[in-house]
Each structure stands twice: as C-alpha cells, then as structure tokens.
Amino acid sequence: MSEGDLLHVVTNDNISPARRMLGQGLIWGSAALLAGLGCAQMLQALGQHDFGFQNWRPTLYAYVLWSVCLCAGQVLIHGERGKRTLFVLPAALFVVSLTVFPLLFGLMIAFSNWNLSSPTGRVFNGTDNLVQMWHDPFYWNALGNMVWYLLAILVEYAIAFGLALLLAGQIRARKFFRVAFLLPLMLSPVAVSWMIGKSMLEPRFGPLARLARALGWENPAFFETAWMAKATIMILDAWTFIPFMMIMLLAGLQAIPKELQEASRVDGATGWKSFWEVTFPLMLPVSITAVMIRIIFKLKLADIVINITSGGPGGATDTVTSFIFREYRERSNVGYGTMLAMVYLVIIVILMTVLMKLADRWMRPRL
Structure with a gap:
C-alpha cells in the first residue's frame, strides 16, 4: 500500500480509560442537566x-451545552473516528432543534385550553380538546371534503398527461404553448x-357571469350551491397546479429513448396500444x-378557499387547513x-x- 493510500485509513487510537470516562461523563452529565431543566420547565408550564x-431559554442553553458536550465526547471516546462524526453530528443536532422542539411545544399547546381572548391565559385541560374534536361535525365535514379534493387529482393527472403528450409531439408553436400552459403555475x-x-x-359584474347570462343562464352563481362551489374550487385549484404535473410528465416523456418507441412501431404497436x-x-x-x-400540495389547500368562500356555503368547500385557520x-x-393541526x-x-408502501409494492413487479 502506498503512502498516499494510508491517508484514507483510520487506525484505532490508543484511548485511555480515563479519557473515555471523561467523554462519557461530559455526555451523560450534560444530558442529565438538559433532562432536568426540561422536566422542570414542563412541570411549570x-x-x-x-x-x-420566565421563558424557555434555560432549556435552549442546556440543549446547546449538551450538543457541544456530545460532539466533544465523541472525539474523547472514539478518537479519529469521533472526529469524522463531527461532519454530520452538528447538522443533525441543528435539524433536531428545528423539528423536535417545535413539535413538543405544539403538543403542549394542543393539550391546553388557550384562547387569546381569555384573561386566564393557557390552562392545561388534558384530553378535552380531543373530545371536542371527536364531536365536532365541522372538522369531520372538512375531512370528508378532503376526500373529494384528493379524488380530483385523478382527473388532474389525466389532463396533465394529455397536455404533456401534446407538447411532446411535433406541433406548431410548441414553445409558445409550453410557456402559455405554465403561466398559471407562475x-x-x-x-x-x-x-x-x-x-x-363575480355574479353581477364579472365577465364570466355576463357570458353565462348571454348564453342563457339567468342567475349565474358559481358559489351559491354546495356542489357548484366545490366544483369551482376544484377547477381553480386544478388550473393552478396542473402545469406542475404537466412539466414533470413532459420531462419524463422526453427522457424515454426514442429507440423503444421506434421498436414498438416496428412490432406493430401504434396509437393507443403503443401508449x-x-x-x-x-x-x-x-x-x-x-x-x-400533488397529493401533498392538495392536503395543504387553504388559500383559495379562505379568500373566495371562507369554507361556505355551509362548510361545503371547507378544507382541514382552512378550518384550522x-x-x-x-x-x-x-x-x-x-x-386539530396535530x-x-x-x-x-x-x-x-x-x-408510498402501496406504490412501491405496485411498482416492484413492473421494474
């Protein structure tokens, strides 16, 4: 083995028991301090x-101290191998601080009676919020609406696939249509x-309402009935996000080797059979x-509903996110x-x- 290759070999350091004990003491001592302060502040909350x-800063400082002691302890206990963990460990601890602590704080609020208009402030109420949620018909109505919104993704996917096939073909002004179809996404x-x-x-002076009246619809009201309002919200949301699916599918179509399509034509597969x-x-x-x-984006649907219908009429267009808002x-x-958010x-x-499990199981025999 050459001298250059030895630079990539990590040898076992001769770490004394006293050094290893010092590293373990730093880690467990700082962890005990963090756990003690966290429990104390939780009991006070x-x-x-x-x-x-007065605030949660002592726990934050204890977490920073524990993070530093954990990194130092890794070096004291594992030597050179511990130094390699320092390339990943600080980033992991930072991510934990941005996810775990807000989640714990959210759970603490979720099991509390905290109304900003109440003079008593936040009061722990156990599972009362869960019981209220279980008997809340408006929340279950919003969950039911989400089922319809998610089913609409199948129609959006079919339209996006059709547009992608159209733009992947040799049509005139193809670049113009690509930009035009992407405008709603912008x-x-x-x-x-x-x-x-x-x-x-707008039912009185809106141009689409006027066009509807000119075509014979006497009272064009796009958000008056439950089914009409829900369908209109679905169309507006689909018009906004279909280009996103279209551009992904178009990229996939362009990545398919042309040799496979030509081979299918030679074998007699044309038109629908080839597709x-x-x-x-x-x-x-x-x-x-x-x-x-698209499902992830749909589960967050709120802004269109909040600005247009505020969940109406009668909660017909409500989503879980708009209801929580x-x-x-x-x-x-x-x-x-x-x-409700938790x-x-x-x-x-x-x-x-x-x-994802179902998709992986369905895809495995086809790969």
Whole structure:
C-alpha cells in the first residue's frame, strides 16, 4: 500500500480509560442537566410547580451545552473516528432543534385550553380538546371534503398527461404553448383567488357571469350551491397546479429513448396500444412521483378557499387547513386549533406512508 493510500485509513487510537470516562461523563452529565431543566420547565408550564422560569431559554442553553458536550465526547471516546462524526453530528443536532422542539411545544399547546381572548391565559385541560374534536361535525365535514379534493387529482393527472403528450409531439408553436400552459403555475393561489374567484366569477359584474347570462343562464352563481362551489374550487385549484404535473410528465416523456418507441412501431404497436404497453409503463415512476407531490400540495389547500368562500356555503368547500385557520384567526382558539393541526399531521403521515408502501409494492413487479 502506498503512502498516499494510508491517508484514507483510520487506525484505532490508543484511548485511555480515563479519557473515555471523561467523554462519557461530559455526555451523560450534560444530558442529565438538559433532562432536568426540561422536566422542570414542563412541570411549570403545566401549572404543577413554579420554579421561577420566565421563558424557555434555560432549556435552549442546556440543549446547546449538551450538543457541544456530545460532539466533544465523541472525539474523547472514539478518537479519529469521533472526529469524522463531527461532519454530520452538528447538522443533525441543528435539524433536531428545528423539528423536535417545535413539535413538543405544539403538543403542549394542543393539550391546553388557550384562547387569546381569555384573561386566564393557557390552562392545561388534558384530553378535552380531543373530545371536542371527536364531536365536532365541522372538522369531520372538512375531512370528508378532503376526500373529494384528493379524488380530483385523478382527473388532474389525466389532463396533465394529455397536455404533456401534446407538447411532446411535433406541433406548431410548441414553445409558445409550453410557456402559455405554465403561466398559471407562475401565479400564487392568492392571486388566482382574487383575479378569478373574486373578479371574473363575480355574479353581477364579472365577465364570466355576463357570458353565462348571454348564453342563457339567468342567475349565474358559481358559489351559491354546495356542489357548484366545490366544483369551482376544484377547477381553480386544478388550473393552478396542473402545469406542475404537466412539466414533470413532459420531462419524463422526453427522457424515454426514442429507440423503444421506434421498436414498438416496428412490432406493430401504434396509437393507443403503443401508449398503453410502452409509454405508460415507462412513465409510471414519474407519474407516481407527480401524483404524490400533488397529493401533498392538495392536503395543504387553504388559500383559495379562505379568500373566495371562507369554507361556505355551509362548510361545503371547507378544507382541514382552512378550518384550522379560522379556529386560530376568528375564534382565537389556539389550543383547540393546535390539536386539530396535530391530528391532521398524524393523518397525513399515515396516509402518505400507506400510499408510498402501496406504490412501491405496485411498482416492484413492473421494474
């Protein structure tokens, strides 16, 4: 082995027991301090005992101290191998601080009665928020609406796939149409809701309402009935995000080797048969990725609903996110709103995990 290769070999350091014990003492001592301060501040937050803490900064400082001691302890215990962990460990600790602590703080609020208009402030109420959620028909109505919104993704996917096939072909002004179809994606949902939902679909003076009256619709009201309002919201949301799916599918179509398509034509597979037996199976990985990302965006649907209908009429267009938003803004019910958000987060995690498992199981025989 040459001298240059020896630079990439990590040898076992001669670490004394005293040094290893010092490293373990630093890690466990700082961890005990962090756990003690965290438990004390949690008890004070729940109203069990007053330790005199003004805020959560002592726990933050203890976490920073534990992080430094953990990094130093790795070097003291493992030597050169411990130094290699320092390339990853600080970043991991930083990510934990940005995810775990807000999650724990959110859970603490979720099990509290905290209304910003109440003079008593935040009061721990156990599982009362869960019981209230279980008997809340508006929350279950919003969850039911989300099922319809998610089913609309199948139609959006079919339209996006058709547009991608169209733009992948040799048509005139192909570059112009690509830019034109991407324009809705460049607009924010808030702009779409005000430009179309509040202006063009306005029942008295909106241009689309006038066109509808000219075509024979006496009283064009796009948000008056439940089914019409829900369908209009679906169309506006689809118009905004179909270009996103289209551009992903178009990239997948352009990545398919032309030799495979030419070979299918030689074998007699043309038209629909070529699409179903060659193009569609090759596009499955891209299609599943596009649909999964679209589901994530759909589960966050709120801004269009909030700006146009505020969940009406009668909660017909409500989404879980818009309902939680109203709990925070209109009712100032921070505790109950946080509980709804936490439960919705659990539902999203379970749903996406199941969908990814099913997609992986469905894709495995085809790869």
